[in-house]
Amino acid sequence: MYKGYLIDLDGTIYRGSEPIPAGRRFVEQLQARQIPFLFLTNNTTKTPGTVADRLANEFSIHVSPETIYTATLATIDYMNDADKGKKVFVIGEPGLIDPILAAGYVWEEKNPDYVVIGLDTNVTYEKFVTATLAIQKGATFIGTNSDKNIPTERGLLPGAGSVIALIEASTQQTAIYIGKPEAIIMDKAVKVLGMEKSDVLMVGDNYTTDILAGINNEIDSLLVLSGYTQKEEVPTLPVPPTHLVDSLDEWTFNEA
Structure with a gap:
């Protein structure tokens, strides 16, 4: 049972301008179960509000900007802490x-x-x-x-x-x-969720950023083969993800 989810966007929820229907259904399942989540993205070219508008207008995924944590926000938090x-x-x-x-x-x-x-x-x-x-x-x-x-x-x-x-x-x-797979963004994101690392699952399609972000920071990971990392690469990965699915439709939410 995971109490919170950190979710990549491009390749996981959509591919460029192409929707991934299983990604939308995955988010809707989280919302229906009232499970906290953050979209975690290295993209600094868009604000959380712009990302939220795009999710709604292009992919029919309706979330608040507060559910989107970008490398920009992590950078600001880092500078504030460094003082x-x-x-x-x-x-x-x-x-x-x-x-x-x-x-x-x-x-x-x-x-x-x-x-x-x-x-x-x-x-x-x-x-x-x-x-x-x-x-x-x-x-x-x-x-x-x-x-x-x-x-x-x-x-x-x-x-x-x-x-x-x-x-x-x-x-x-x-x-x-600052960004994935570094500890700075992962520590900040877990803190935003208000949880322990052991309670959180990192979900993404890119082994070198999303999954290593989990592996390197003692956070369980779910690799979905809908984007960057291909199925034929899986046997050669140096450290396997905690979980592996072809589609997010395969994920089972274990609830107390």
Whole structure:
């Protein structure tokens, strides 16, 4: 019996713009049973409100923004806990920048306390220069997530991890990574649920992010073969997930 669920989105609940009907039914089962859950995503380009609107309008999944915990929110929580100041420079899109500024952080390019790097489809060389110089001066270097690629209809495009890797090369420093499979986002998400790790199940389609997030952080995992990780890869996985299903329709909710 799991008292709470952490659920990936792309590849688990939908595939790009394509709905996964079993994903919607899985969420509806959780809602019907009043089992707490959080959607856990490394995507920092969208705010929780935007994600919730998309789930409702495109996939008929109706949830509140409070059920969506992004790497952006985990980054803000991390900076708040670190308490090193309120000045920040960000490479990223509005889904990353706007919530950070709304949380009380002030934009500063020359001497920020933090440099936060996420996916930015409009990134420029000058942004890289600003980030590099600020980190060299002592700013704390934060990377939202280590995802090197984003799967799209066009193929595997550069992800946040690729952007961050350039800054790591130019500064010869390693970023503090926030998103899955890192402990920072997992610890924060479990805390948001108000539960112990032993009470929670991590559900996702990507072994290297979702499932390793569970394995590396002592959280049980459910790998669903509806997205990134393929069935033929399962026998070669170094550490197996706690549970494995072809479809979320196969999952049985064990209730007290």
